[in-house]
Amino acid sequence: MTDPREQWLETSLVRLHAGIADAARQAGRDPDDIVLVAVTKTFPVADVLRLAALGVRDIGESRDGEARQKAAAAPELRVHFVGRLQRNKAASVARYAHCVHSVDSLGLVTALDRAADRRGRELAVAVQLSFDSDPDRGGAPTADLPALADAVAAAPALRLAGVMGVPPVGTDPAACYHQLAGMAARIRAVHPAATMISAGMSADYPIAIRNGATHVRIGSALLGARPSPVR
Numbered sequence: 001m002t003d004p005r006e007q008w009l010e011t012s013l014v015r016l017h018a019g020i021a022d023a024a025r026q027a028g029r030d031p032d033d034i035v036l037v038a039v040t041k042t043f044p045v046a047d048v049l050r051l052a053a054l055g056v057r058d059i060g061e062s063r064d065g066e067a068r069q070k071a072a073a074a075p076e077l078r079v080h081f082v083g084r085l086q087r088n089k090a091a092s093v094a095r096y097a098h099c100v101h102s103v104d105s106l107g108l109v110t111a112l113d114r115a116a117d118r119r120g121r122e123l124a125v126a127v128q129l130s131f132d133s134d135p136d137r138g139g140a141p142t143a144d145l146p147a148l149a150d151a152v153a154a155a156p157a158l159r160l161a162g163v164m165g166v167p168p169v170g171t172d173p174a175a176c177y178h179q180l181a182g183m184a185a186r187i188r189a190v191h192p193a194a195t196m197i198s199a200g201m202s203a204d205y206p207i208a209i210r211n212g213a214t215h216v217r218i219g220s221a222l223l224g225a226r227p228s229p230v231r
């Protein structure tokens, strides 16, 4: 292996897997129960191919155009859509996404269901909890999330995978992830198969794993500083 970037990514990936395994063991959990979603947004397609060669199977993206391009370049990878999704992009995302983590409105449920049905495929969906009910940040408030989960479960072309959350800057991630775990349990009581808890980013993934995260979404701790800002 002579590609220095691939060597760098390999070192980073080994360190990250060790960090995930440590956090899992400290929480009395099996490291194999935690899926690493490598958040490749704004990194080049070449990095996605390098990660695929290193055994990464799941990538996270937050913009439709970029995600579509990477899905086409690496069709063996599962693409997780983790950013805010506008309804007019639902048809596109439903073609290539393995899972949409950021569903926060009934309109989006309807649009994704219609689009997935048209493609003849089943799309996994997580409903996103808003910790501060700020409509600009994405996510649905606590009071609305169970009904949103019910709507996903009732949508023929969607599969309710679970819940997702992004702690607002400046808040205590432990409190947020604890709240998310409570919401996940509440939704699981009605929909037992909705076991996914998408929680944890570079700065706080051990805390998320302590609070039951099944999918950690890691960008900078794996790939380094993002080459360009998102939005």
Ligand SMILES: *Cc1c(COP(=O)(O)O)cnc(C)c1O
Binding pocket: 039, 041, 062, 082, 083, 166, 200, 201, 202, 203, 217, 218, 219, 220, 221
């Ligand atoms: C960018 C992004 C991440 C990854 O963030 P890092 O701090 O780089 O690990 C995770 N989740 C979402 C929703 C994101 O937009």
